[in-house]
Amino acid sequence: MTSQPSRSDLLQCLTEARRRADEGRSEVLASYSVPWTCGDPGKLFASNRLVESPATLWAIPQRRLALVGLGCAREFRAGADEPWATIQQKWRHLLEAAVIHGDHRLMLCGGFAFDRLGQRRSRWQNFPAAALTLARFGLCRHGSATRLIINILVTATSDCAALADSAIADWTRIVSRPSFAPRAAAPADLSEPDIAADIWKCKVAAATESIRTGAMDKVVLARTRTVPLTISVEDILANLSETHPDAYLFAFARQDACFLGASPERLIEFRDGCLSTWALAGSAPRSAVETEDARLGRGLLRSAKDRHEHALVVNALRSVLTHHCGRLHIPEEPGLRKLPHVQHLITPIEGQAHDGLQLLELLEQLHPSPAVGGLPRGEALAYIRAEEELDRGWYAGPVGWIDDRGNGEFAVALRSALLREGSATLFAGCGIVDGSSPEDEYRETEVKMRTMASALNGPASLSRRYG
Numbered sequence: 057m058t059s060q061p062s063r064s065d066l067l068q069c070l071t072e073a074r075r076r077a078d079e080g081r082s083e084v085l086a087s088y089s090v091p092w093t094c095g096d097p098g099k100l101f102a103s104n105r106l107v108e109s110p111a112t113l114w115a116i117p118q119r120r121l122a123l124v125g126l127g128c129a130r131e132f133r134a135g136a137d138e139p140w141a142t143i144q145q146k147w148r149h150l151l152e153a154a155v156i157h158g159d160h161r162l163m164l165c166g167g168f169a170f171d172r173l174g175q176r177r178s179r180w181q182n183f184p185a186a187a188l189t190l191a192r193f194g195l196c197r198h199g200s201a202t203r204l205i206i207n208i209l210v211t212a213t214s215d216c217a218a219l220a221d222s223a224i225a226d227w228t229r230i231v232s233r234p235s236f237a238p239r240a241a242a243p244a245d246l247s248e249p250d251i252a253a254d255i256w257k258c259k260v261a262a263a264t265e266s267i268r269t270g271a272m273d274k275v276v277l278a279r280t281r282t283v284p285l286t287i288s289v290e291d292i293l294a295n296l297s298e299t300h301p302d303a304y305l306f307a308f309a310r311q312d313a314c315f316l317g318a319s320p321e322r323l324i325e326f327r328d329g330c331l332s333t334w335a336l337a338g339s340a341p342r343s344a345v346e347t348e349d350a351r352l353g354r355g356l357l358r359s360a361k362d363r364h365e366h367a368l369v370v371n372a373l374r375s376v377l378t379h380h381c382g383r384l385h386i387p388e389e390p391g392l393r394k395l396p397h398v399q400h401l402i403t404p405i406e407g408q409a410h411d412g413l414q415l416l417e418l419l420e421q422l423h424p425s426p427a428v429g430g431l432p433r434g435e436a437l438a439y440i441r442a443e444e445e446l447d448r449g450w451y452a453g454p455v456g457w458i459d460d461r462g463n464g465e466f467a468v469a470l471r472s473a474l475l476r477e478g479s480a481t482l483f484a485g486c487g488i489v490d491g492s493s494p495e496d497e498y499r500e501t502e503v504k505m506r507t508m509a510s511a512l513n514g515p516a517s518l519s520r521r522y523g
């Protein structure tokens with residue numbers, strides 16, 4: 057069922073917020089929602105991302121879950137030396153006096169840089185170290201039900217009628233904004249060149265040697281590949297959604313840049329104290345031939361090197377979670393997570409958090425897990441900063457959402473690319489442990505980049521799922 061936003065209901069919500077602001081609050085949130093018939097969330101995001109910045113998209117196609125955020129009512133940030141829990145405190149403070157009209161949850165959506173202390177390069181200039189956005193316009197689809205949400209901050213002097221009118225007019229413009237045509241091929245921006253294959257393999261060899269001599273147990277090294285962008289964001293999202301229906305689809309547009317991907321890795325799902333996280337590490341390619349694919353999977357399950365790489369992640373998650381959980385369930389043996397181009401070892405972990413534990417506090421302790429950083433964490437991060445020669449930006453950082461009850465879900469921003477100025481920079485990394493081979497690790501990053509490479513190649517490549 058679709059209904060237009062009702063001017064009188066929105067005005068009533070805004071007026072009540074102004075009344076509360078008048079009682080001594082500097083600003084009060086008015087949050088209004090109405091049922092909506094969702095078109096294509098990817099299209100809505102893509103056609104508005106340059107005008108309604110920041111724009112956010114979060115979706116799990118298989119679960120029929122999609123969140124789109126356009127524009128900003130309030131953005132919460134944490135500086136490099138501020139705990140992420142401060143964001144949750146500020147969020148709770150804003151919610152205390154909020155006026156809510158409609159049957160919806162209020163949600164922040166956004167992401168965190170992989171390394172808040174790492175060097176910043178220009179390509180990530182609009183992506184802060186931590187930014188969770190309360191969108192001015194939100195679309196929340198859950199199964200067959202979708203709601204349009206309008207969030208507005210009101211002060212004691214706000215003109216509520218003008219706010220209501222401009223919100224309704226802006227939403228009308230948003231839904232009728234046409235899609236962008238696919239961009240013509242533009243020269244790729246190579247001002248920050250990607251590392252040459254030989255040099256990267258030397259880095260892997262050097263890291264393996266460091267590990268062999270006992271400086272670390274594991275380090276994840278990443279690299280990039282930059283290609284011209286010849287396809288629209290709408291088509292990229294449609295391709296990802298079709299090929300990776302059970303992945304976390306995410307897209308964050310900030311000014312003219314857009315970071316997007318299809319992540320296979322859950323960092324945390326948190327619902328009323330029940331939490332779930334996945335250890336995901338250890339990889340093998342897929343094969344289109346079933347028997348060969350099964351052989352590759354068995355080989356991965358038996359590989360001592362991959363089992364060790366995986367166990368380091370499981371143990372690191374266990375040591376964080378034991379402090380915070382009454383009940384904790386960790387299977388003894390990993391299983392396989394099969395994706396279109398690659399298969400991974402996976403251990404799904406579940407627990408019951410102690411009372412009072414906050415999602416963002418836990419998130420900060422879980423990140424970066426050795427699946428994207430290394431072990432010991434401090435040594436691995438220092439090694440990455442010194443040797444990787446890459447600003448990872450939001451790649452391999454947590455991306456996701458948190459709602460007004462403190463529930464939420466965050467994925468690790470893998471299998472992703474940053475689009476900017478006619479080019480797409482693809483990111484991929486792999487865990488280096490004792491016994492890693494530079495050739496194999498290089499090939500593994502190539503395979504991991506295929507998620508984005510094939511989505512960027514347009515519909516023609518989609519039939520070659522294992523190519």
Ligand SMILES: C=C(O[C@H]1C=CC=C(C(=O)O)[C@@H]1O)C(=O)O
Nearest residue numbers: 337338339427470484485486487
């Ligand atoms: C760092 C990445 O993958 C991680 C997640 C799964 C498997 C991994 C591995 O086998 O190395 C990595 O730890 C990436 O995709 O860029």
